Amino acid sequence: MRFRYVFIALAALVVMTTSSCNKTDDYVPVPYACECGSLNWQGTNFDLLDANYILLDSTEVLSRRYYITADVKEEGEELTHTLSMNLDSEDIGFGLLYLDDEEAEFSAQLYERNDNDLFQVYREYQAIEGIVQVVPAILGGNEPVQFNLVVREISSGGSLVGPEIIFTGSFKVKVGLQ
Numbered sequence: 001m002r003f004r005y006v007f008i009a010l011a012a013l014v015v016m017t018t019s020s021c022n023k024t025d026d027y028v029p030v031p032y033a034c035e036c037g038s039l040n041w042q043g044t045n046f047d048l049l050d051a052n053y054i055l056l057d058s059t060e061v062l063s064r065r066y067y068i069t070a071d072v073k074e075e076g077e078e079l080t081h082t083l084s085m086n087l088d089s090e091d092i093g094f095g096l097l098y099l100d101d102e103e104a105e106f107s108a109q110l111y112e113r114n115d116n117d118l119f120q121v122y123r124e125y126q127a128i129e130g131i132v133q134v135v136p137a138i139l140g141g142n143e144p145v146q147f148n149l150v151v152r153e154i155s156s157g158g159s160l161v162g163p164e165i166i167f168t169g170s171f172k173v174k175v176g177l178q
Contacts, residue, residue: 037171039070041083046070051171062093068171079115097132106132110151125151137175146170
C-alpha cells in the first residue's frame with residue numbers, strides 16, 4: 001500500500017515537472033501603432049502611437065481637447081523618447097483655427113520625455129503661432145485634423161526660451177454621437 005502512494009506521488013511529480021516548463025522564444029514587444037496619423041519633429045517624420053479627443057466643455061459639442069503621442073526615438077537612442085501634444089479649442093466649427101499675435105482660437109502644449117538626455121529629461125513647449133484645420137465630424141465618424149505650428153520651449157521659470165521650432169502633422173480621431 002505504501003509503495004502504491006509513493007509511486008503515485010513520483011508519477012505526479014514527473015508529470016508536473018515535464019509539462020509545466022516549456023522553453024519559448026524570448027519575448028519581443030511589438031510597438032502599438034494606431035495608424036491614425038503622423039507628425040514631423042525636428043525635421044523627421046514619426047507615426048503616431050495614439051490620437052484621442054475629449055470635449056473640452058461638456059456643454060459644447062464642438063469643443064475639443066485632442067491628445068496625440070509618438071515615439072520620436074532617434075537612431076542610436078536606446079531609452080524612451082516620446083512627444084505628446086494637447087491641442088485645445090472651444091469651437092472647431094469653422095474648420096480653420098488660427099493662433100497669432102491678435103487672436104487665439106486654440107492652444108497647444110507639447111511634452112517631450114527623453115531618457116537619453118543626461119541633463120534634461122522633460123521639456124515642455126508652447127505653440128506661439130500656427131494654423132489648425134479640422135473637418136468636424138458633426139454626425140460622428142472620422143474627424144481629420146492637420147496642424148502647422150511654431151513652438152518654443154518653456155523654461156522652468158515659465159518664460160519662452162530657445163529657437164522657434166516648426167511642428168507639423170495630421171491625425172484623425174473617431175467621434176461618436178453624443
